[in-house]
Amino acid sequence: MSLVRNLIRRKLRTSLTIIGISVGIWALVVMSSMANKIGSLVEGGSTYFGDKIIVSDASSPAFGLGFTPIPISIVDMVAAVQGVAVAVPQIQLPVELEVSSTGFGIPDFIVGAVADADQGRETFEISVAKGRLLVPGDEGANVVVLGADLARKFDKGIGETMEIRGSEFEVVGVLEPTLTAPDTTILMPLAATQILLAMDAPILARQGISSEELATQIVVYPETGADIDALADAIESSVGQVQTITGDDFDEQIGSATAIFNAIILGVALISLAVGGLSVINTMAMSVAERTREIGIKRSIGASRGRIVRELVVESSLIGLTGGVIGLVLGAIVVLVANEMGRSSGTILFQLTFGTAAFAIVFSTVLGALAGLVPAWTAARLDPVEALRYE
Amino acid sequence: MPFLEATNLHKTYSLGRRNKVYALRGVDMSIESGEMVAIMGPSGCGKSTLMHILGLLHGPDQDLDPPATLTINGNDVTGMSEKVRTRMRASSMGFVFQSFNLVPTLTAAENVALPAIYSGRKRAEANMAASEALEWVGLSEWADHRPTELSGGQQQRVAIARAQVTKPDLLLADEPTGNLDSASTTEVLDLLRRFNEENGQTIVIVTHDAVVGNACGRVLTMLDGVIADAPAA
Numbered sequence: 001m002s003l004v005r006n007l008i009r010r011k012l013r014t015s016l017t018i019i020g021i022s023v024g025i026w027a028l029v030v031m032s033s034m035a036n037k038i039g040s041l042v043e044g045g046s047t048y049f050g051d052k053i054i055v056s057d058a059s060s061p062a063f064g065l066g067f068t069p070i071p072i073s074i075v076d077m078v079a080a081v082q083g084v085a086v087a088v089p090q091i092q093l094p095v096e097l098e099v100s101s102t103g104f105g106i107p108d109f110i111v112g113a114v115a116d117a118d119q120g121r122e123t124f125e126i127s128v129a130k131g132r133l134l135v136p137g138d139e140g141a142n143v144v145v146l147g148a149d150l151a152r153k154f155d156k157g158i159g160e161t162m163e164i165r166g167s168e169f170e171v172v173g174v175l176e177p178t179l180t181a182p183d184t185t186i187l188m189p190l191a192a193t194q195i196l197l198a199m200d201a202p203i204l205a206r207q208g209i210s211s212e213e214l215a216t217q218i219v220v221y222p223e224t225g226a227d228i229d230a231l232a233d234a235i236e237s238s239v240g241q242v243q244t245i246t247g248d249d250f251d252e253q254i255g256s257a258t259a260i261f262n263a264i265i266l267g268v269a270l271i272s273l274a275v276g277g278l279s280v281i282n283t284m285a286m287s288v289a290e291r292t293r294e295i296g297i298k299r300s301i302g303a304s305r306g307r308i309v310r311e312l313v314v315e316s317s318l319i320g321l322t323g324g325v326i327g328l329v330l331g332a333i334v335v336l337v338a339n340e341m342g343r344s345s346g347t348i349l350f351q352l353t354f355g356t357a358a359f360a361i362v363f364s365t366v367l368g369a370l371a372g373l374v375p376a377w378t379a380a381r382l383d384p385v386e387a388l389r390y391e
Numbered sequence: 392m393p394f395l396e397a398t399n400l401h402k403t404y405s406l407g408r409r410n411k412v413y414a415l416r417g418v419d420m421s422i423e424s425g426e427m428v429a430i431m432g433p434s435g436c437g438k439s440t441l442m443h444i445l446g447l448l449h450g451p452d453q454d455l456d457p458p459a460t461l462t463i464n465g466n467d468v469t470g471m472s473e474k475v476r477t478r479m480r481a482s483s484m485g486f487v488f489q490s491f492n493l494v495p496t497l498t499a500a501e502n503v504a505l506p507a508i509y510s511g512r513k514r515a516e517a518n519m520a521a522s523e524a525l526e527w528v529g530l531s532e533w534a535d536h537r538p539t540e541l542s543g544g545q546q547q548r549v550a551i552a553r554a555q556v557t558k559p560d561l562l563l564a565d566e567p568t569g570n571l572d573s574a575s576t577t578e579v580l581d582l583l584r585r586f587n588e589e590n591g592q593t594i595v596i597v598t599h600d601a602v603v604g605n606a607c608g609r610v611l612t613m614l615d616g617v618i619a620d621a622p623a624a
Contacts, residue, residue: 005496297492300448301553302481302509304474384448388492 006287006315017276017283018323021368024276025327025360026334028269032359033335033350035262037179040351042258044180048124050247053220053232055087058243069197070242072215077239083226084235088117089215091193095150095186097165097200108150110164110186112193113219114139121221126182131158131173138172138189145173145187152343164188165196179351220244273367276323280371284316288379295379296387305380312376313369320368324361331360394424394593395445395561398460401452402440414440415451416616424464424560425591427584429604432613438597439565441613445595446486446563447476464560482510485554489566491546493538493553500525500534503553510557517556524552528582544575551582562586564596568603580606 055078057068072089079087091112115134126133134145144164146156151174156162161170164186175182191212198211222231232244288295295308335350342348400418403411414437422428430438443449444461447468451459461468464483468476480486485506493502500521507517525531528548538546547567554562564583568576584606586592596603604610612619 293492294494294496297494298505298509299477300446300480300492301486301506302477302484303505304477304509307509385443388488 004318006291013283013286014319017279017319018326020279021273021276021320021323021364022327022330024269024273025324025364026330027272027327028266028363029328029331029352029356029360030334030350031265031269032356033331033352035265036353036356037349037351038258038261040179041181042254044124044178044182045250045254046247048181049245049250051123051221051228052247053222053228053235054217054245055220055235055239055242056217056245058241069201069214069216070218071209072213074239074242075215075218078218078220078235081231081235081238083223083231084220085223085226086117086119086121086221088113088219088221089190089217090219091190091197091214091216093165093193093196093200093216095164108153108184108186110188110193110196112188112190112196114190118219118221126178127176128173129176131171133173134187134189139191141189142167142169142192143172143189144169145175146171147175147183147185147187148177149183149343149348150186151175166199167192167196183348273363276364277367277371280316280319280368281374283319284312284372284375285378287315288312288375292379292382292387292390295382296384296390299380299382299384300388308380309373309376312379313372316372316376317365317369320371321361321365323368324364327364328357328360332357392465393421394426394464395420395422395595396460396462397421397445399455399457400441400444400459400461401455402437402444402449403452413616415444418613418616418618420611420618422593422595424593425587426609427587427594427607428596429607429610430595430597430613430618431599431601431604431610432619436613437616438613442563442565442595442597446484447471447480478510481506482557483559483561485551485557485559485562487547487550487554487562487564487567489569491538491543491550491570493546493549495538498535498537499530499541499549499552502538502549503556505556506553507556520556521552524556525549527555528552542575543571544578547571547575547579548582551579555586558590560593562592562594564594564598566598566600567596568598568600573602576600576602 055074057070059068075087075089078084091110093110093112095108095110115136115138128145129148131145134143144162146154151157151171154162156171158171158174161168163169169188169192175187177183194211194214197214197216220231220235222228228246229248232246236242236244298308299305332352335352339348339350397418397420400415401413402415403413405411418437418441430441432438440449444451445463450469451461453459453469459469466479468479471479493499494505497505500518503524504514504517504521507520508514512520522531522534525534528551530545530548530552533541533545533549538549541549547570562583567583568579571579580603583594583596587594596607598604
């Protein structure tokens with residue numbers, strides 16, 4: 001009780017210090033949540049790309065969004081390469097005809113593939129929250145399964161129809177959230193995406209290429225135990241005019257970029273916390289100076305040095321804890337509001353995990369305790385007689 | 392064996408490199424268990440310094456010939472570590488100061504409980520002892536008030552309750568009536584005498600006040616860092 005009273009006694013200074021810590025923790029929470037989200041995206045990608053090879057046209061831009069059509073006949077050439085277990089043609093298309101800049105994250109896109117064509121080799125599991133996944137019999141039908149974020153963005157449920165790139169589709173399923181790419185993906189039967197792709201590129205039709213001959217990429221599942229990088233090289237050399245992406249490529253290009261980003265934002269958050277910590281030291285040092293006489297009284301009637309240190313450190317930890325809780329709540333509000341606002345555009349920027357929340361609280365409390373330690377130790381070393389004379 | 396015995400206590404303070412203050416210049420004293428003794432003398436005679444040493448807040452000068460000795464209740468306190476002296480202050484000594492020295496943020500009861508907590512008792516036990524001690528000094532109904540809500544006399548009685556809460560063998564009072572009017576002085580002296588007579592507590596009071604001196608069984612007069620009277624036989 002006396003502890004709380006001590007804090008209340010110096011309301012203004014204590015509140016300013018708590019605000020200082022709150023801002024630091026707030027920054028840490030928001031930035032870590034952003035890092036978490038990016039981490040999830042990257043980890044999802046890393047898992048997805050980890051055990052397979054994506055083959056696309058040599059002219060396609062890197063990373064998954066290979067929208068340059070390739071003839072589906074390449075599938076047979078790829079499948080013939082030694083070490084390839086299954087080669088699945090896919091089409092990826094942006095959901096919007098005009099791809100706008102989406103900033104962070106992954107743009108919304110359509111993935112068209114014949115269901116179960118992977119022959120059970122896909123290890124990246126997705127499941128439906130509502131409705132059903134696509135089945136091979138859906139080929140030829142205009143049905144879609146929506147990623148969790150997209151279902152919310154378009155506000156569509158099972159059985160409703162929606163217009164995608166000018167055609168009507170029935171929603172048959174909504175995916176469970178994965179916190180990574182599938183959340184912003186529409187799953188569609190291959191044939192439907194082939195038609196969408198052909199409409200988008202009329203030149204193909206004029207060249208007499210029918211829509212059934214189109215794909216944008218081929219997903220290659222290697223045989224068990226195959227050297228993925230060697231296999232990727234073998235595919236590139238034997239098929240020609242294609243590029244391959246493996247899990248290592250993904251980790252190298254995307255993973256390293258995000259690691260730098262994470263380091264920067266954590267650095268910013270830690271700097272603001274260092275400032276918060278210094279302000280706790282300042283507050284506690286002033287508080288000790290103010291209470292010199294009180295410390296003298298306690299020492300002279302038998303309080304040990306350890307007890308004086310303990311009392312002051314607990315007090316400063318409480319400042320840290322309070323600042324941490326306020327910072328966490330503010331951070332959580334920002335994360336929730338920003339995600340709610342972003343949902344309509346399908347851009348989920350933040351992911352506040354239990355780990356981040358716990359770290360923020362523990363970190364601010366420990367910061368408070370450490371910052372209180374030096375002034376507390378100074379106080380405990382005071383000569384009780386001198387301290388009693390202090391006015 | 393006397394309850395408290397001191398021989399050859401010196402205390403020198405340095406004020407700067409050349410300027411030394413010889414506050415005590417060889418105090419010899421002996422106090423029997425259950426005595427109530429006043430130490431009187433003019434300002435600057437070393438009374439307070441002696442109190443700080445008896446209260447184990449400072450140590451006497453070391454490496455003298457013959458060496459300084461101080462035994463309290465059979466314990467040689469000159470060689471004690473800071474830790475042990477602190478524990479002894481909490482559990483077997485009570486302190487009353489001129490300016491009351493209550494902790495302003497704590498209630499009367501919380502102030503009184505402090506030494507009991509410092510001496511290692513559980514909080515509930517300490518609280519019980521505190522309310523008992525407040526009853527002794529007649530301030531039970533002021534238990535939940537802060538020091539600023541009490542008169543000077545009441546604050547000093549709270550301080551006495553605090554000094555009594557662990558039922559120590561020795562009570563040290565430094566000018567306990569220095570800030571009080573005569574009515575409060577009488578109250579405080581009556582209380583101290585009661586603890587001395589009823590519980591056989593040894594009490595040492597430093598004072599300027601002849602009224603206080605008269606209330607004590609014996610008066611030691613200090614002058615220039617020594618005790619002018621011969622120690623009690």
